[in-house]
Amino acid sequence: MTPEHASELTARTCQLAPVVPVLVLDDASKAEGLARALIAGGLPALEVTLRTPAALEAIAEMAKVDGGVVGAGTLLTAEDVEKAKEAGASFGVSPGATKRLLEACEANDLPLLPGAATASEAMALLERGYKTMKFFPAEAAGGAKALGSFASPLPQIRFCPTGGVSLKNAPDYLALPNTLCVGGSWVAPKDMIAAEDWAGIEALAAEAAALSR
Numbered sequence: 519m520t521p522e523h524a525s526e527l528t529a530r531t532c533q534l535a536p537v538v539p540v541l542v543l544d545d546a547s548k549a550e551g552l553a554r555a556l557i558a559g560g561l562p563a564l565e566v567t568l569r570t571p572a573a574l575e576a577i578a579e580m581a582k583v584d585g586g587v588v589g590a591g592t593l594l595t596a597e598d599v600e601k602a603k604e605a606g607a608s609f610g611v612s613p614g615a616t617k618r619l620l621e622a623c624e625a626n627d628l629p630l631l632p633g634a635a636t637a638s639e640a641m642a643l644l645e646r647g648y649k650t651m652k653f654f655p656a657e658a659a660g661g662a663k664a665l666g667s668f669a670s671p672l673p674q675i676r677f678c679p680t681g682g683v684s685l686k687n688a689p690d691y692l693a694l695p696n697t698l699c700v701g702g703s704w705v706a707p708k709d710m711i712a713a714e715d716w717a718g719i720e721a722l723a724a725e726a727a728a729l730s731r
């Protein structure tokens with residue numbers, strides 16, 4: 519998969535809703551209920567981070583749920599890419615970008631939303647053909663003000679800011695010309711997942727889905 523094609527596909531995924539939930543699952547048995555709640559609330563694109571032993575099984579469970587598009591987050595290695603693809607991930611997300619990771623995603627046809635925090639990192643990805651990127655760590659890297667400043671010199675790049683994004687500050691990012699959506703974990707709190715509070719999570723999702731772009 520070329521970087522250009524990957525960016526077209528990840529841009530489409532980012533445009534499904536204003537927010538892409540960033541999910542950390544410790545128990546794969548919660549995956550289906552969580553996916554159904556988020557999709558019912560209006561957030562079909564789901565990023566399951568590869569930070570727990572349950573993550574790959576959770577991706578496989580979520581991939582079976584109609585109406586969703588499940589991706590793998592926190593991709594760090596070529597092995598992560600291969601396992602995520604095998605589990606049924608439709609896209610990948612990474613906190614940064616290395617040559618090996620980019621090569622693995624391109625070779626395994628996994629559309630990647632690669633992370634970038636600076637103009638130089640964004641330029642290096644652009645040079646390779648990526649035009650849709652994650653701005654991470656968003657708040658720590660300067661927030662909406664910093665991301666907005668990329669729009670003039672780098673107008674061809676669109677971003678999904680994640681890292682410290684919340685319902686409160688999401689509108690600042692979504693108002694930017696170079697932001698497609700935001701990513702955040704606030705819509706699926708660990709305690710609500712553990713309690714299987716699917717109605718509560720659906721309500722958080724609906725609140726996020728109502729954010730205007």
Ligand SMILES: O=C(O)C(=O)C[C@H](O)[C@H](O)COP(=O)(O)O
Nearest residue numbers: 591592612613680681682702703
């Ligand atoms: O590791 C990745 O590939 C990521 O996607 C990083 C996550 O987007 C952020 O860690 C989410 O940050 P919070 O929403 O503040 O919890």
